[in-house]
Amino acid sequence: MKTEKKYILSLDLGTQGTKAALLDLDGNVITCGFSENLFSESDGGEITLSAEKLLAGVLASTKAVLEGRPDAAAGIAAVGVVGMMAGIVGIGDGWEALTPYDSGLDKRCETAIRRMQQMGENKVIELCGSPIIVAQGAKMYWWKMNHPEVFARVKKFVPASTYVCGCMAGLKAEDAYIDYTHIHLTCFADVEHNVWSGELLKLFDFPEEKLPKIVAPYDVIGCVTREWADSSGLREGTPIVAGCGDTAASSLGAGLVRKNMVLDVAGTASVLTACVSEYRPDTEKKILICPRSIIPGLWTPFGFVLGGETMSWYFDQINYDGSYSFGELARAAAGVENEGLFFLPYFAGRICPSEAGFSGHWLGLKFYHGREHMFKSIMESIAYEYKFYLQRIHELFPELEIREVLTGAGGARSQEFTQVKADVLGMPFVPLKQKDTSHKAAAIIAGYGVGIYSDMSEMALKMSKKYYGDRVFPEGQKTERYSAQYGKYLDIVGYMSELHRKFVL
Missing domain, CATH: 3.30.420.40 (ATPase, nucleotide binding domain)
Structure with missing residues (x-):
């Protein structure tokens, strides 16, 4: 039969x-x-x-x-x-x-x-x-x-x-x-x-x-x-x-089911998530959000910014005639350096920490800056936000030993964007060459719920590991330069936060 x-x-x-x-x-x-x-x-x-x-x-x-x-x-x-x-x-x-x-x-x-x-x-x-x-x-x-x-x-x-x-x-x-x-x-x-x-x-x-x-x-x-x-x-x-x-689905579908793992969800929202075994809310700095993982006993503290949404907005503004592709813009941006040009990616307000009245900004624009410089500054700003979140994760969970970052969703297909993030954070990024992490997560929880699967973590790892791409390693000199730029970025965010509180809200 x-x-x-x-x-x-x-x-x-x-x-x-x-x-x-x-x-x-x-x-x-x-x-x-x-x-x-x-x-x-x-x-x-x-x-x-x-x-x-x-x-x-x-x-x-x-x-x-x-x-x-x-x-x-x-x-x-x-x-x-x-x-x-x-x-x-x-x-x-x-x-x-x-x-x-x-x-x-x-x-x-x-x-x-x-x-x-x-x-x-x-x-x-x-x-x-x-x-x-x-x-x-x-x-x-x-x-x-x-x-x-x-x-x-x-x-x-x-x-x-x-x-x-x-x-x-x-x-x-x-x-x-x-x-x-x-x-x-x-x-x-x-x-x-x-x-x-x-x-x-x-x-x-x-x-x-x-x-x-x-x-x-x-x-x-x-x-x-x-x-x-x-x-x-x-x-x-x-x-x-x-x-x-x-x-939560993106985390499970990407295989974020073990302590010390970190995931970059490079989608409409750019989300940096860690996997930990204890609940430690960020009551002091109010940067991280600390939800439950789908996997019982695990937690997934994260910070996020509307990174993909912002990059798509910029691309749509400058590509009104459809003359080139997103990949061409990213490749052009990879070939320039942005000494003194910074972007703040808060078009919908700042979320982590919450400052709803914040808005987006470029600072340091000169006549010689082109579209590729401006796009590079957007990619860099998202990477700086990730470094900000990762530092706070380490402060709250100093026992973590994070050696690399998994990266998934649409932005993971951009070698140039992934390289910027690897350079700023100073650690390798592992692209997940799959588009359907949420579907896999839905399948895992549904299958577990009706008794098809006995272990959600094992199924998540089994489904995700076969899609691991080649690691993108940081380039040492760029990491050193970005370390100095990152300090300036944080200063700018602080100054602009004060201005918004004083004049905008």
Whole structure:
């Protein structure tokens, strides 16, 4: 008798769009689909995606996958969902969306951030592991401050991945959940003990009944309903696991599952993440965010800046006629040196540490500087931010022995960008030549949740190591020069921070 081939369906809900992928049990992507997410923007700073558009993208990408392999639906053992993390959806009793999903670039909650910071940010960092940033906690509090009538109607606030899973499984508000890779962004959690913090809820006078239960990413939360099966082509009764946030997924999919490992996620956000075995929040300098790893017992402190977003913005501005490629610009930038030219990559505010009113700057521009010099300065600024984060990681975890950095996502395919980061940090970078770390993570948690895999760490290493590329080593003379430049960069950031506090906020 022929054994039915097994698959896992992964859904990656991103800012640019929703990607669906069908993976075999070895983590190989068999076929995939994509549907663009078109966020709405307004002059008032609103950047939102309606729940209807979010679900339409999920259905369209899922159908694209199953149309490519119509025989696969019966073999899908589970569905895993990875979601963008900063925004939130307010739902009613029947899981209907009462608010749109708001982007991490939607900064209307800045007033809420400032009020919450005054009320007790140190306690939030101590218990929640994160400063108060443009993310779930401040956004929920913003609804409470500015739209009390909507806030009163909302039964639960949930992240994007939870909202989609709930729609697929036919959940009600009483079933609402949030997985533990998201809770550091809520401002109301005791992340070390994996519970909602009565102390923080009291501090901000926030009702606990608006918050969902906390679960593990691999917990099975329900099964595909007949209605969703009819709409998507999935098989009714297919198990759905809780899912996780995209940052956590990138770490797991890249194999960041052992102490002393460090990962550069060179995507829309440039994220430098370490893997540690103890929870040590950055209460003093408020630079690092310290969430749980998907792997129980591990933590992944990180800092991030919108590096890829900034490089893409610059490329779009100067390449309006489409006359050359991103690679050509990067190669031209690699051939120049930037003595005295600095860039601050804070177009959406500074995040680590949180200074929402900060903005982007070039300093030191001369007539002889060209587009390649300006692009080089953007790459260098991201590397300087990474060095800043890495120094703080060493301060908080002096026992770590970090010898190299894994680098993944789109930016890892740029030899020139990777070389700049290696030179500034003074250590080798190991490119991961795969584009689908989030899909692999979704497959791992889904497979673990239904008993296909017995060890998530081993599967992550097995799936990622075969994609290791050639190490990019630092060039000693450049590392020495960048060490001096880095000190100047930090001074400039400090001076500009003071100017922003005085004249902009």
